[in-house]
Amino acid sequence: MNKAIEKYRLLPVQVRASLWFLVCSFLQKGISMITTPIFTRIMSPEDFGEFGVFNSWYGIIAIIVALGLTGGVHTQGLVKYENEGPIFTSSLQGLSLTLVAFWFAIYLLFKDFWNSLFSLSSEQMISMFILIWITAVFGFWANEQRVHYSYQSLVVVTLISSVIKPAVEIIFVMSAADKATARIIGWVICDIVMFGWVFFAHLFKGKIYFSKKFWTYALAFNIPLVPHYLSQTVLNSADRIMIQRMVGDGEAGIYNLAYSVSLIMTLFNVALTQTLNPWMYQKIKEKRITSLAPVAYTTLIIVAVVNLLLIVMAPEAVAIFAPKEYYDAIWVIPPVAMSVYFMYSYDLFAKFAFYYEKTGIIMMASIIGAILNVALNYIFIGKFGYMAAGYTTLVCFIIYAVAHYTFMRKVCRDCCEEKYPYSTSIILKITIPFLVAGFILMATYNYIYIRYGIVILTFIVAFVFRKKIIEIVKGIINIRKRN
Known part of the structure; x- marks a missing residue:
């Protein structure tokens, strides 16, 4: 001690x-x-x-x-x-x-x-x-x-x-x-x-x-960023407002609970982001961007696993957090929890636009995401009910992450001598199984033994291959230290 x-x-x-x-x-x-x-x-x-x-x-x-x-x-x-x-x-x-x-x-x-x-x-x-x-x-x-x-x-x-x-x-x-x-x-x-x-x-x-000097400085700096801030907030908030207007307060309450439970996992996003930010910006400054990949892939896997654990426990989490009137929230948690993964991934990509002060493309991605979210909510909440908002949120954050990934490659092409930090194929090999596993787990919500059987089997496999997993993690850590 x-x-x-x-x-x-x-x-x-x-x-x-x-x-x-x-x-x-x-x-x-x-x-x-x-x-x-x-x-x-x-x-x-x-x-x-x-x-x-x-x-x-x-x-x-x-x-x-x-x-x-x-x-x-x-x-x-x-x-x-x-x-x-x-x-x-x-x-x-x-x-x-x-x-x-x-x-x-x-x-x-x-x-x-x-x-x-x-x-x-x-x-x-x-x-x-x-x-x-x-x-x-x-x-x-x-x-x-x-x-x-x-x-x-x-x-x-x-x-x-x-x-x-x-x-x-x-x-x-x-x-x-x-x-x-x-x-x-x-x-x-x-x-x-x-x-x-x-x-x-x-x-x-x-x-x-x-102070004319400081008021002018602050307004000139922040007014151009208002569309970006506003678009991000709309992307995170429009669904609850539209559910209230199009369906009712009760459904908005159920959705709000599901959204709140799902966003518990943003704590991991914040923790990882705050820890990695200085290191990532330093590597970008030094033009050693290829050293970002091992750490980025590892953290993406961690975020994916943590959100899959939340999806597994969604029915029990809702039972703890609310009475039976809120039970339908379990069907909203999986898509919103999967959205948390894309909230984290887009930040990995957006670092380059922020570092090189390409605020225009940051704002463009945010506005596209916000407009798309409102449009999809209007169409699908009206057609399928309030639960559709969880899926429109997932779709919008996927598109948001893809947009930032595309813009990142443009920034790297222009500012990093056409070097790219991440492999598209590896990111897809992490992302696609994560999405498939999330929807499979949701399909087992009415079959508790199958759901927890899958979890137990996963832990057994992880235990059997623990030495290999530890070697991979150590290798990634050593790569990060050398870089």
């Missing part, structure tokens, strides 16, 4: 910070998932669906209102204007509040129209504007902590919030008739109490609200 502690202390602060940010992310999402079975039992499918639709609209409207200022523009600005960091953050806090106030005034002028358009009440819309502002407030502070590797305070604040927020929301939901709105209000109150002080602390430290 002492040796482990000593090794930890000898780690660079950047590594320790990355480790704790990752642990914090796991615990935060873990606590959120642990409370899901509570909310599905104290909220009807209709209430749960209404809350899910609110979240979907919130994700879309927040980008339009706040322009994603807490994203790359703030982090990059903190590095670029290192000596003016407090002033930069203070001015962006001012810009964020000004944008929210402007759009809130627009909302108040045409309140009935907006309420009808989004199918949300005035209380929910007002809460949304407050959440957009307070989330940005916290985002600016969190970015500062990450840039300066001040992980202790960020981890403590995030974990306290992660515990308190669901507890307050549960109390509000249990004591109210309008349970969706009660949960939203509980969320708002917690965020204001936990993070409201940050806004005033930044203004006090930076002593500036408006």
Whole structure:
């Protein structure tokens, strides 16, 4: 134990910070998932669906209102204007509040129209504007902590919030008739109490609200990226909104549960991405892109296996997370879980466009994916019901990944001396069996013995050939070290 502690202390602060940010992310999402079975039992499918639709609209409207200022523009600005960091953050806090106030005034002028358009009440819309502002407030502070590797305070604040927020929301939901709105209000109150002080602390430290220099810089940087951010959000959120409009709140609630359970596995995506990002960008910078392949193939296999495990356990997971009214969610989990694999794979491909600042093709891929998602949802939800949305999501993410792979090859042809990091045939040899296995496992949902028989047989085969598997893994690790 002492040796482990000593090794930890000898780690660079950047590594320790990355480790704790990752642990914090796991615990935060873990606590959120642990409370899901509570909310599905104290909220009807209709209430749960209404809350899910609110979240979907919130994700879309927040980008339009706040322009994603807490994203790359703030982090990059903190590095670029290192000596003016407090002033930069203070001015962006001012810009964020000004944008929210402007759009809130627009909302108040045409309140009935907006309420009808989004199918949300005035209380929910007002809460949304407050959440957009307070989330940005916290985002600016969190970015500062990450840039300066001040992980202790960020981890403590995030974990306290992660515990308190669901507890307050549960109390509000249990004591109210309008349970969706009660949960939203509980969320708002917690965020204001936990993070409201940050806004005033930044203004006090930076002593500036408006800066022409920094406001112009931030708007010029982020406004062109709004279509990309918006398209990504639509790709992830449009299905729940369209199910509510075309089918009903109850079906939206069942779908929202399936989507939430499936996205548990994005934790692995985030963990792998955060771990590999610096290394991958360094290899791209050095033009040693062929060394990316072994690591990329290994992580794709890991993501595939993890999502297949979720597909295997989908019926039991739904039984744990929700009462029998939500049981049909099991048929939505497989396609959405398979979509998680393509969410990870497209990021491996998009690294090249981001590194060489080819933002135009990134935006093009995002817009194509979003438009296709809305169109396919409109056609197939109307024809086959809400479960079709899971399959349209899978199809859209497959096309999204293929588009990024195609654009990656173009970038490599233009910028990497026509060297390509990945083999198309190997990626297909991983992807196609993964898709086939996912649909086969889904077909066994009504035959529990066959389903778990397949799982046991797979583990037996893996055990028998464990030495060979270990040799392959070690070989890949050695390849990565040599490169």
